[in-house]
Amino acid sequence: MTAGSEEIVVSHLTKHYKTLRAVDDLSFTVHSGRVTGFLGPNGAGKTTTLRMLLGLVAPTAGSATFGGVRYADLEQPIRHVGAVLEASSAHKGRTGLNHLRMICTAAGLPWEAADEALARVGLTPAAKRKFKGYSLGMKQRLGIAAALLGDPRVLILDEPANGLDPEGIRWMRDLLKTLAAEGRTVLVSSHLLGEMQQLADDVVIIAAGRLIRQGPVDEVLGSMAGTAHVRVRTPQVAELTAALSEHRATVTPLPDGALLVTGLDPAAVGHAAFANSVELHELTGERADLEQVFLQLTAGKAGIR
Template sequence: MTAGSEEIVVSHLTKHYKKLRAVDNLSFTVHSGRVTGFLGPNGAGKTTTLRMMLGLVQPTAGTATFGGVRYADLDRPIRHVGAVLEASSAHKGRSGINHLRVICSAAGLPRQAADEALARVGLTPAAKRKFKGYSLGMKQRLGIAAALLGDPRVLILDEPANGLDPEGIRWMRDLLKALAAEGRTVLVSSHLLGEMQQLADDVVIIAAGQLIRQGPVDEVLGSMTGLSQVRVRTPQPAELAAALSEQQATVAALPDGALTVTGLDAAQVGHAAFKAGVELHELTGERADLEQVFLQLTAGKAGIR
């Protein structure tokens, strides 16, 4: 593959079950060299979408391509795309290293790729232990080792942080960022929004099977000015509140004497204070976080369908 050709393009992907439109005409693009968070409430269709992209579930309509090629048409696909879909997807009676060797054997990869991948996720000491003796975190690491076997340019992970302890989550974050920094395409689904805000460069947000928003995290957060607040401190709170109210901003007093302003950004608040001749001691823009934006965007679309 040539550089830049590992983009994932999802185009009009649709899956209808008998009465349910699990995924409904979904289109988005995932860029290489970046970590893209794939977000949505439970039941939004994230897992179904990922499984359709990987040829495991037959779409009702639409396509997904990796560098222009459908997964099933890739030559030795795990050399192009590595995927971690379920934490518990190994035979309980088989050792971790043998699990990887089976995959190497089927994919025509050399045997030592298994040892290398196991070392990369720090599981070498547990190589010969049976899978049923692994903790949830070790299972996740084994899944990631399996995805890395073919040194793929694209990585897809479904809820990889599930079951990881704080140290494991940090390890995962560093690993995925490092993989993206090497120019790989990384798509991660999650409902841990705080974690995503630290990890993702781009986000794709879906709800009820439909695309809600996609783009760089900063852009998505910035687009929701209605949710951003400005914290301001002044010796003349009444005058400032009056000046801001003229501009349709909502002003609330905080117990410590500061004010929070909703509806204007920091520059607008500063300008209004300047024009009103009000002295300011503090002026801080507090942007909405991903969780607020997510809840706002998916309000009324979440839940059981």
């Protein structure tokens, strides 16, 4: 399977429901060849945004395009955009293979596409099992298989790791990274922030329908330098605390006897200790993770208005 370049561009996208602003002048770009995490608290407007992307909800204002074309204007959308907004549903008495073949028939795709998609998501051994016997994780895989039937250049997935065990989550991560490496545009909405830090190249963070932060994961984490900490251990606690206080650093004793320093990087802490003849037994930088940054950025901004 090969894929062309087809970025998602969201421009001033807005959705009002009477007095409720679910999405409010939202703009961002999802680049090809990268996995973009779409993050936000419950009620932030993520699902509404995804539904507007796919033409399921009409925007009040603004636009969302794939390679410059609205979803509704795409010829054979299944060949351009594959989406999973919830766990796959199918007739409980139908096999996974027949479920996909029905979609192929409706979309004018050859049946071979069903076999290829099942193989790609690791469901070939369960191809002839009935849907009613599928676990939630298998249903998630079947939904992704359906999204891949048309060999789309764009994938939009909402909580794709739901129901997957740790091995399944790793499989999902590897699959999405592989799809992005093929040049596809991959947009993933998820609440699993630890997993998103490992998976995503870029993040788009929204709250109350508005954009809070976007960019490469490393840049977003780096921009929150104030949330970074330094863990330090010394037999001269009072002396080091006094030295760091002169630099307006915050020093917090930890239960294990170490100190947590906020406001200085490891080099500055080490220099202050050296300048004051303080012996150090440990000096470790602890960078803020995506969960810490997310919670700081969205504090007080959760929910729709």
